[in-house]
Amino acid sequence: MQVTVKGKQLDVGDALRTHVKEQLATQVGKYFGNPVEATVILSKDANRYKADIQVHAGRGILLQSTAEANEPYPAFDEAAEKVAKRLRRYKRRLKDHHERKTLAELPVTTARKYILEADGEEAEGQGDESDAAPEVNGHHAMIVAEMETAIEMLTVSEAVMRMDLADLPALMFRNRAHGGLNMIYRRPDGNVGWVDPAGTTGTVKQ
Incomplete structure (x- = not known):
């Protein structure tokens, strides 16, 4: 697995870089024979250190976690333990995921994803209606970022697993x-x- 370690307002030394790469490769390698890549960003804000981990571990499987501590090593170790805990939780489902040969044949819908400014009041006299940003809560919001995203064909339990592993607040599928x-x-x-416009709704306990 290719592991990239970056520092933000922090000089990442060789010892810390080696620790991050070895620990992450060991923990993720228990569950994925050939994980693709991982990125770890270590940052410092005042006296607090933060570790952000993102691992692409196969088709559609994204692992993300974050943690803070007074030192960089504990910050990373806590974030890595969150990843390991989720992997242990979904060990059986991940095994089924790998063994399902038809997964690659399932259709994927391509969509556009937008990030809107929280208080994007349109400036007075700025452009006309045809050029305006999407209307949100009665006013036109400013688009901060636009990107392509994939909406995959999943069961509800698979979607819950994907959301939990990636530490996402929500997931469309x-x-x-x-x-x-x-x-x-x-x-x-x-x-x-769980929102199902087709009529099958419910709440999945975690």
Whole structure:
């Protein structure tokens, strides 16, 4: 696995870089025979250190975690343990994922993903309606970023696993049962909300 270690407001020495690469390769390697790549960003803000981990471990499998501590080593170790904990939790499902030969044959929908400015009031006299950004809450929001994203065909349990491994607040997917668009999201009470316009709705306990 190719591991890239970057420092932000922090000089990452050889010892820390080696520690990060060895620990991450060991923990992820237990569950993936050939993980693709990983990026670890270590940063410092005042007296706090932060570690952000992102691992691409196969088709559609993204692992993400973050942690903070008073020193860089504990920050990374905590973030890495979060990754390891999720991998242990989904060990059986990940094994099934690898063995499912038909996975690569399932259709993937390409969509556009936008990041909108939180308080994007349109400036007075700036452009006309045809050039305006999408309307949000009664006003036109400024598009901060635009990118391509993939909406995959998954079961609900697979979608929950993907959302949890990537530490995402929500995930859109096509329900393999009927092909329609579904959404799952993390609720404040710790459960997972499931929105199914086709009529099969529910809440998945975690």
